Amino acid sequence: MRGNHRRIGRGVAGSLAMALLLAGCGGGDSATEAGAGAGSGDIVIGVPVGLSGANSVVAPSVVQASELAVDEINKAGGVLGRKIKLKVYDDRSGAEGAAQAFTTAIIKDKVAAIVAMETSSARNAGQPIAAKTNTPYIYTSPYEGAACGANLFLDGPVPVQMVEPSAQYFAEKFQAKTWFLIGSDYAYGRGQLAHVRSVVEAAGGKVVGEEYNPVDASDWSSILQKVRSAKPDAIATATAGGAPNVSFLKQWKQGGFEQPSLNLSLDEGTAETIGAAAEGVYFPSQYFTGIESEKNRAFLEALKAKFGAEAKTPNFLSVPQYYGIHLYALAVEKAGSTTSAAVIKALPTVSFDGPAGPVSMNKQHHAGLNIWLGQADATGKTQITEDFGAVDPGAQCPDLK
Amino acid sequence: MVGLLLDCLTTSALLFLVTVGLLIIFGMMRIINFAHGAFITVGAYSSVVAGQYGLSPWLTLILGPLAAGAIGAIAEPLVLRRLYGRQLDTILATWGLALIITQLVTLKFGRGTQPVDSIDLGTVTVLGTPYSSYRLAVIPLVLVLSIAILLILRRTRYGLVGRAVIMDDDLAQTLGVNVKRVRFTSFVLGSAIAGLAGAVLVPMSSVDPNLGLPWLINAFLISLLVGVSTTALAFASLALGSAQVLVGLSFNSVSATLAIPVLAVVLLRLRAHGFVRG
Numbered sequence: 076m077r078g079n080h081r082r083i084g085r086g087v088a089g090s091l092a093m094a095l096l097l098a099g100c101g102g103g104d105s106a107t108e109a110g111a112g113a114g115s116g117d118i119v120i121g122v123p124v125g126l127s128g129a130n131s132v133v134a135p136s137v138v139q140a141s142e143l144a145v146d147e148i149n150k151a152g153g154v155l156g157r158k159i160k161l162k163v164y165d166d167r168s169g170a171e172g173a174a175q176a177f178t179t180a181i182i183k184d185k186v187a188a189i190v191a192m193e194t195s196s197a198r199n200a201g202q203p204i205a206a207k208t209n210t211p212y213i214y215t216s217p218y219e220g221a222a223c224g225a226n227l228f229l230d231g232p233v234p235v236q237m238v239e240p241s242a243q244y245f246a247e248k249f250q251a252k253t254w255f256l257i258g259s260d261y262a263y264g265r266g267q268l269a270h271v272r273s274v275v276e277a278a279g280g281k282v283v284g285e286e287y288n289p290v291d292a293s294d295w296s297s298i299l300q301k302v303r304s305a306k307p308d309a310i311a312t313a314t315a316g317g318a319p320n321v322s323f324l325k326q327w328k329q330g331g332f333e334q335p336s337l338n339l340s341l342d343e344g345t346a347e348t349i350g351a352a353a354e355g356v357y358f359p360s361q362y363f364t365g366i367e368s369e370k371n372r373a374f375l376e377a378l379k380a381k382f383g384a385e386a387k388t389p390n391f392l393s394v395p396q397y398y399g400i401h402l403y404a405l406a407v408e409k410a411g412s413t414t415s416a417a418v419i420k421a422l423p424t425v426s427f428d429g430p431a432g433p434v435s436m437n438k439q440h441h442a443g444l445n446i447w448l449g450q451a452d453a454t455g456k457t458q459i460t461e462d463f464g465a466v467d468p469g470a471q472c473p474d475l476k
Numbered sequence: 477m478v479g480l481l482l483d484c485l486t487t488s489a490l491l492f493l494v495t496v497g498l499l500i501i502f503g504m505m506r507i508i509n510f511a512h513g514a515f516i517t518v519g520a521y522s523s524v525v526a527g528q529y530g531l532s533p534w535l536t537l538i539l540g541p542l543a544a545g546a547i548g549a550i551a552e553p554l555v556l557r558r559l560y561g562r563q564l565d566t567i568l569a570t571w572g573l574a575l576i577i578t579q580l581v582t583l584k585f586g587r588g589t590q591p592v593d594s595i596d597l598g599t600v601t602v603l604g605t606p607y608s609s610y611r612l613a614v615i616p617l618v619l620v621l622s623i624a625i626l627l628i629l630r631r632t633r634y635g636l637v638g639r640a641v642i643m644d645d646d647l648a649q650t651l652g653v654n655v656k657r658v659r660f661t662s663f664v665l666g667s668a669i670a671g672l673a674g675a676v677l678v679p680m681s682s683v684d685p686n687l688g689l690p691w692l693i694n695a696f697l698i699s700l701l702v703g704v705s706t707t708a709l710a711f712a713s714l715a716l717g718s719a720q721v722l723v724g725l726s727f728n729s730v731s732a733t734l735a736i737p738v739l740a741v742v743l744l745r746l747r748a749h750g751f752v753r754g
Contacts, residue, residue: 132588260730288729293681293690296483296611297724297732303479303605321589321682329608329679331599348591455591 117160118413120145120400121180121189123201128168130194132317133344136387137192137215137396138163143381144400154407159400162186166197173197177204187413190399192216192231192392195262202227209415211422213403213436215395217361219266223472226415228422228436230402231395232444233468234339237359238270240446240463241337242311245357246278249335251309253283255302257295257323259315260287267313267339283307290315293322299330313339320345325352342391346451353451357460361444362394362431365459374430389430398434401427432465439472478605480725486611488717489618491736493676495695495709496625497669503642503704504662506563507556510570513692514577515544515667519674520683521581523592533595536675544671545664547577552663560659582685594679610679617676621669625706634661642704697740701751708751715751716740 122141124134145159153159162184164176173193180186181204188211193201198214199222205212206224213228220233245251254275258264264287272282284305286298302310310332314320320340327336328351341358364375374397378386387393403418405425410417426435432445448461494516501509509515519540526536551573559566597609629635640648641658649655674688681687698716702708716736724732743751 132586286729289733291686291690292729292733293687294487295729296487297721298729300479300483300721300725317589318682318684318686322680325594325682326608326680329596329599329610331606331608345589348589350591350593351596352594 117158118154118407119160119162119184119186120403121162121164121184121186123164123166123173123176123180123189123191123193123197125168125193126165130168133390133392136390136393139378139382139387140389140393140397141190141400143378144397146381148401148404154404155411159404166193168194168197170196170200173201174204177201181205181208181210188213188403188418190215190396190403192396195219198222211403211415211418213399215399216392219262221471223440223475226419228440230398230434230436230442232361232446233441233471234267234270235469236444236446236466237339238267239274240466241357241359241448242271242274243278244448244461245309245335245337246280249309251335252280253307254280255283255305255307255310256285257298257310258287258313259290259319261290261315264313264315268311271311288319290319292319295323295326299326302332307334309335309337311337311339316340316345321349324349324356328352328354343449343457344388344390346457347455350455351453353455354453355450357448357450359446359448360391361446362389362391363447363449363457363459364388365457366431366447368430370428371430394431398427398429401429402436438468439470439475441468441471443467478603479607480721482602482607482612483721484718486614487721488714489614491694491698491717492618492622492710492713493614494673494691495698495713496622496706497666497673498695498699499702499704499706499709500662500669501666502699504638505560505659507566507570508696509666510567510692511573511577512670512695513688514574515548515670516674516677516688516691517581517685518544518547518577519671520678520687521585522671522675523594523678524585524590524683527593533593536678537672540671540675541668544674545668548664548667552660556663578685587685590683592678592683596679614676622706622710638662694736697737701740701743712751
């Protein structure tokens with residue numbers, strides 16, 4: 076029964092998209108004009124996010140960051156004399172929910188743009204819908220790289236930005252020549268560790284072991300046994316976030332290993348949850364709450380002032396979302412219109428200076444980002460140990476400017 | 477080499493620990509308790525509650541069995557008592573019970589992994605190999621537990637009556653045994669041991685609502701192999717636990733997670749009685 080409903084749902088979405096395409100062909104710009112409206116009224120930004128499912132833990136912080144950005148823009152007089160409004164959709168952290176959310180946002184609610192922190196599968200499902208209608212889509216999550224589209228902009232880091240400076244830092248600081256790579260057996264884990272391997276080998280280092288556990292496995296003893304006999308100088312891990320990372324860190328700590336460990340799936344909030352077991356672990360990020368800058372202090376205070384006790388700790392997923400909303404507003408201002416074509420043209424040319432420094436999506440629709448390396452202490456708090464400065468995303472979409 | 481041996485022993489001990497509660501319930505009641513994983517989760521979450529009240533993480537080892545045993549004591553009369561002798565229905569009912577418990581835990585504590593203060597014993601060097609003291613400590617714990625269970629079954633009146641119920645519950649009932657009470661006690665005992673297993677797992681795993689689920693599957697397969705015998709369970713845990721570690725070493729961890737299910741199925745095919753004599 077359930078399967079049937081789903082199929083029907085898809086059919087409806089498909090025919091709606093079809094209808095819009097036909098309307099677009101017949102009536103010129105009427106579809107976009109009606110919704111994104113060059114004239115009066117609020118400018119509506121669609122925010123599909125995983126209110127349920129895997130992303131539901133982090134989603135509230137993402138929504139708050141979006142609301143804060145909108146507040147700041149509206150308080151400063153809005154854009155082109157109009158106010159910005161948010162519409163939040165639940166993408167259920169996956170492809171199916173995203174297809175529904177994008178269809179509702181773009182076709183029914185006629186949002187002017189999508190700015191969204193989502194899973195990669197949600198992005199892959201939503202982007203065709205946004206592309207068909209040429210809706211500007213700013214994707215604000217760190218991701219695996221090489222997602223390209225004329226309407227698609229990405230202000231989160233790609234693996235090379237995180238991995239390259241971190242591995243170089245390990246090589247210099249710990250003379251790490253031999254590495255053991257440990258991951259969860261899925262695209263993110265294998266993808267990240269492939270980057271580590273290529274960086275390590277390019278620098279003349281050696282990977283002495285590479286092991287994967289199933290995504291839902293909680294026992295790491297046989298992998299730790301192999302680390303013990305391989306005796307690497309350092310390890311790099313890319314497990315699935317949450318449970319597998321927690322169980323790995325606990326067992327690593329219990330095992331009494333002394334090698335420095337680079338964790339590509341840890342973030343400040345999780346480190347705090349794990350507490351003592353995360354002690355000493357290094358992890359890179361394009362945002363830490365401890366960044367010493369006027370802009371970051373102001374950002375943290377503004378969040379507190381707006382949400383009080385309900386304020387969620389900003390993180391590497393919510394901060395790019397905050398940038399995304401601001402970048403969109405700046406692009407509309409510069410374009411002098413909310414027409415998709417004009418905004419898409421303006422988006423790579425604007426830059427926003429926020430809590431993590433200036434960001435501009437001018438590298439083939441990707442952004443050069445400041446990257447820091449953090450280290451968790453015994454209480455689970457993260458200290459910034461190194462500032463890598465601005466790191467280039469490399470060639471992600473050679474066909475785009 | 478030493479590390480490998482210790483891995484085999486500790487993995488086997490953990491397998492025994494998570495399975496023995498399931499086995500008691502199956503033996504005494506002919507019920508495959510699919511809520512076993514949820515009881516493990518409840519035991520682990522006692523560490524979260526202990527943390528909230530500022531209690532020592534060691535107390536979890538008592539609170540875990542108490543909490544899971546209490547839930548078992550509520551669930552048995554409410555859900556299971558009406559379903560004895562209807563094996564398929566009890567599978568459905570206990571699976572439903574598992575969903576309810578897991579959802580209640582999620583509602584109360586949230587979906588994410590919980591911050592817990594866990595027991596930290598550091599490491600100890602065994603013949604030149606540093607190894608987690610906590611993992612090692614699981615071995616004596618399991619030995620004590622299994623001896624206690626054996627003594628209860630062989631040397632107490634509850635054990636005698638219990639064995640009578642296992643052999644022929646109808647006959648036991650006609651002889652004046654209060655089968656109802658034996659079943660209640662067994663279910664609470666089995667649940668409490670699951671809670672203990674959950675509490676023991678805390679320092680090694682992420683405390684989240686799904687903590688017990690992967691253990692349930694292995695525990696279920698092993699219990700199919702060993703029937704109702706605790707001694708057979710000890711052998712099966714040792715054999716399958718070591719097999720898992722050795723497969724992990726010679727191939728990789730992905731195939732290691734397959735070791736127990738595959739071996740269990742093959743063994744059942746070749747020897748329908750599994751590890752039980754006869």
